Amino acid sequence: MKRTVDVSIPVGPVHPCWKEPARVKCETKGEYVLSAEVELGYMKKGIERIMRGRPWQEVMFLAERVCGICSVIHNMVFIEALEAISSIPVPDRAALLRVVVNELDRMQSHILANFSYCYTIEHETLGMYLLDVREKVMDELERITGARVTCAYIVPGGVRFDLRAEDALHLRANLAAIEEEITRYMGMFENGPLIALRSREIGILTREAAQEACAVGPTARASGMPETDRRLRHPTYQKLGFTPVSREEGDNYARIMMRFQEVLQSIALIRMCLDSLPEGPIRGGGIPGAGEIAYSGEAPRGELSYFIKTDAAGRVLDIAIQTPSIMNIEACCHYMLKGVASLADVPSTFVSSDPCIACTER
Amino acid sequence: MSGYLYEKDLSSMKYAILTSTRHDRMVREIADDLGIPQLRLRRYIMDQFDMLLMENLPARYEQGKRLTAEAPAAERDLKTHLYSRAVPLIQEEQMECIFSRVKEMMENGMPEKEAVSAGRRLIREAILA
Numbered sequence: 001m002k003r004t005v006d007v008s009i010p011v012g013p014v015h016p017c018w019k020e021p022a023r024v025k026c027e028t029k030g031e032y033v034l035s036a037e038v039e040l041g042y043m044k045k046g047i048e049r050i051m052r053g054r055p056w057q058e059v060m061f062l063a064e065r066v067c068g069i070c071s072v073i074h075n076m077v078f079i080e081a082l083e084a085i086s087s088i089p090v091p092d093r094a095a096l097l098r099v100v101v102n103e104l105d106r107m108q109s110h111i112l113a114n115f116s117y118c119y120t121i122e123h124e125t126l127g128m129y130l131l132d133v134r135e136k137v138m139d140e141l142e143r144i145t146g147a148r149v150t151c152a153y154i155v156p157g158g159v160r161f162d163l164r165a166e167d168a169l170h171l172r173a174n175l176a177a178i179e180e181e182i183t184r185y186m187g188m189f190e191n192g193p194l195i196a197l198r199s200r201e202i203g204i205l206t207r208e209a210a211q212e213a214c215a216v217g218p219t220a221r222a223s224g225m226p227e228t229d230r231r232l233r234h235p236t237y238q239k240l241g242f243t244p245v246s247r248e249e250g251d252n253y254a255r256i257m258m259r260f261q262e263v264l265q266s267i268a269l270i271r272m273c274l275d276s277l278p279e280g281p282i283r284g285g286g287i288p289g290a291g292e293i294a295y296s297g298e299a300p301r302g303e304l305s306y307f308i309k310t311d312a313a314g315r316v317l318d319i320a321i322q323t324p325s326i327m328n329i330e331a332c333c334h335y336m337l338k339g340v341a342s343l344a345d346v347p348s349t350f351v352s353s354d355p356c357i358a359c360t361e362r
Numbered sequence: 363m364s365g366y367l368y369e370k371d372l373s374s375m376k377y378a379i380l381t382s383t384r385h386d387r388m389v390r391e392i393a394d395d396l397g398i399p400q401l402r403l404r405r406y407i408m409d410q411f412d413m414l415l416m417e418n419l420p421a422r423y424e425q426g427k428r429l430t431a432e433a434p435a436a437e438r439d440l441k442t443h444l445y446s447r448a449v450p451l452i453q454e455e456q457m458e459c460i461f462s463r464v465k466e467m468m469e470n471g472m473p474e475k476e477a478v479s480a481g482r483r484l485i486r487e488a489i490l491a
Contacts, residue, residue, distance in 0.1 A: 037412035041375040048382065212447060214421040307384065320383040322421060330418040360417060 006034070009343060013042050017120040017347045020357035024333060026346060033346060036337040038329065044361045048319050056082055056156075056288050056314040063306075064150050066321060067359045069112060071150050072105035072141075073299040074321075079154045081295035081306045082314070086156075088286030094158035095236045096273040097282065100171075101144060101153050103266040103273075107178070108137040109300035110218070110259035110266075113354040117256050118189075120348045121198040126188055133181050136174050143167050158283030168274055175267050182267075186260045199253035203336040203349030206250055213331035216324045217302025219353050222258040223250035230298035240272050252352040259354075288314040299324050301354050323359035376408040376416060384420040392423075392449065395441075396486050406451070406489055415450075422448045439478040440464060445485060452488045460484045 006029050013021035021042035027034045047066055051059045063078040064071035076098060083090065090098075111134040118127035138148050144163060145151035153160050163171075189195055205215065210223040220228040226246035231237040245261045247254040292309040302324030309318040332353035340349055379385060389407070393400040407416065426448020430441050437443065446457035464481035468474055 038414040039370075039372065040413045040417070041370075041372060044375065044378075211425070212422075214418065214425050318383055322384070326414070326417045327421055330414045333414060360414075 011346050011350075013039075015347060017116065017351060018355075019116060020355075022329075022355065022357050022360075024337070024346065024350060026337065026343065028343060031342045031344075033337055033340040033343060036333045036346070038333045040357070040361055042361075043357060045358075047362050048321060051316050051319045054316055056310065056316060059316045059319070060155075061150070061152060063321075064152060066323070066362045067356055068149050069109050069356060070105060070300045070304075070359070072102055072153065073297055073304055075152060075154050076102055077295060077297040077299075077304050077306050078308075079156055080297065081293050081308050082156055082288040082310070083286070084295055085291035085293050085308070085310060086286060086289045088157045088288070089284050091158055091281045091284050092278050093162075093280045094282045094284070096277050097144075097159045097163055098154055099236050099240070100163070100270050100273045101141065101151070101159075103269050104137055104141050104144070106300045107263050107266045108134050108141065109354075110263050111137065111182075113300075113351075114189075114256050114259050116351050116354075117252070117348065118195075120351045121195065123192070123195060126185060126192075126195075129181070129185055133178055133185070136178055140171050140174055143170065155283070156288055157286040158281070162282045163277070168277075171270070172274065175270060179264065179267050182260060182263050186257070186264075189256065189260065196253065198345070198348060199251065199256065199352075200249075201251050201253075202345050203252045203332070203340060203352055204250050205331055205336050209335040210250070210331060213335055214327045215302075215331040216327050217299070217354075218258040218262060219255055219328045219331060220302065221246040222254035224248045228303065230296050230303050234297065237269075240269060240276075242269065252349055255352045255354075301325055301328060301356060301359070303327075321362050323356070323362060325354075325356040325359040328353045329355045329360060372413060373408060376413060377404070379413065379416050380404050380407060385416075388420050388423045388449075392451075396445075396482060396489070398486055398489060402490065410451075419449060436464060436468070436474065436478065437461065439474070440481045440485075452485060456488055457485075460488070 009026045009028055011024045011026060012018060013023040023039040024036050026036045047062060051062050060078060064075040066074050111130050115127045115130040142148050144167060145153040205223045207224045210220045210225055216228050221244060224246055226244040229244035231242050245265055247258055288310060290310055290312040294305060294307045296303050296305040304324055305322040307320040308316060311317055332350055336349050337346060340346060380389060389400055389403055393403045426444040430438055430444045433443060440461060442457050442461050445451045446454045460481050464477045467477040467480060
């Protein structure tokens with residue numbers, strides 16, 4: 001007679017579908033997952049400790065090395081925190097260029113996350129299509145900032161490089177191509193019967209659970225929490241009339257569709273920036289001074305917070321970074337994975353929360 | 363007892379998480395609030411929580427404090443939500459049990475302040491047991 005026994009099954013730390021190492025220990029009863037807990041510590045950088053005591057000019061470069069996928073927002077939040085401490089103004093043109101680069105970064109991050117999900121549910125064709133589109137976004141990032149990943153584009157009082165007229169034209173043309181392709185792939189994802197089987201009503205995160213785990217970003221917005229979007233409180237986004245998108249289902253499918261929708265929203269935001277880009281300087285100057293602040297911005301994965309204390313010379317005396325993946329992976333492992341009907345859905349549910357271990361183990 | 367060959371002792375890494383700026387502030391606040399030695403509380407958290415829950419504790423703590431502030435008087439003073447859901451130091455059933463005892467004391471004529479103080483003692487005992 002077949003027996004059902006309780007076993008603890010470790011998934012990871014090295015898993016073919018995960019970009020970074022983490023170990024999820026699943027307590028199972030047959031295929032049913034009763035609970036899960038996570039072990040980290042395979043790539044701890046101790047970057048906050050490295051930052052302490054260093055001048056802001058060095059910490060700025062360290063900040064964007066917290067995460068290779070969303071480096072622009074780490075750069076942006078750190079610099080905007082320094083600007084808030086020292087009341088450094090930013091020219092209008094620079095503020096809009098920051099949004100352009102930040103949204104390009106969000107697009108490539110979301111497309112990469114959706115690629116990982118498609119790869120995990122064995123839909124490699126769609127995954128590869130998405131990677132191909134991502135390259136277009138990376139090319140635009142490189143064209144504007146001079147680098148694909150660690151751009152160091154945002155500096156106190158402005159940005160490093162202006163957007164040339166020919167680059168703006170190229171960006172518009174590429175955005176049109178990306179929009180067309182993403183719309184097509186969204187349709188493929190939406191209507192794929194096998195995708196639906198692996199994604200709908202799997203890994204459900206209710207609004208209450210999302211609130212309790214402090215889930216943020218697309219993970220929270222897929223569970224009906226649009227108010228978690230920090231862009232609502234950012235002055236440049238407010239001027240652009242930004243309104244977040246959200247869904248109610250809270251399952252794997254909703255989280256992936258949420259990111260597709262946000263890619264299209266980012267395209268619209270970039271177009272608005274290009275349309276309203278005023279002539280003028282891109283750097284106003286200003287030197288960071290002494291102060292203490294808690295400052296947050298909306299990273300591709302959600303709310304990213306920096307708690308910074310500086311001295312009169314702009315040296316970072318104390319710093320703590322709260323990355324969105326900390327909250328989202330916790331929401332995933334302690335709420336979404338609980339009650340998953342099949343162990344085969346554990347990797348895909350984990351990936352659907354867009355986990356970034358580099359951010360978590362900053 | 364069976365175990366994984368590659369199971370690691372995570373104590374030092376958990377301790378590193380707990381001694382970071384925001385975690386340390388949170389531990390000190392909770393220890394002061396409940397009257398528990400900080401070292402005992404750190405040890406307890408390291409034993410009870412997995413690494414990810416530990417990483418997320420400051421965010422949960424801040425969220426828990428906000429929700430607790432909106433709760434009815436006795437629950438707010440006892441911080442039932444904060445210590446059983448946001449920072450799950452004790453299980454929900456245990457907290458419900460403590461809260462019902464506090465309510466019982468108040469119904470029997472004990473002033474609310476004293477009853478809540480007795481409830482806190484019960485929470486402390488549950489953690490230190």
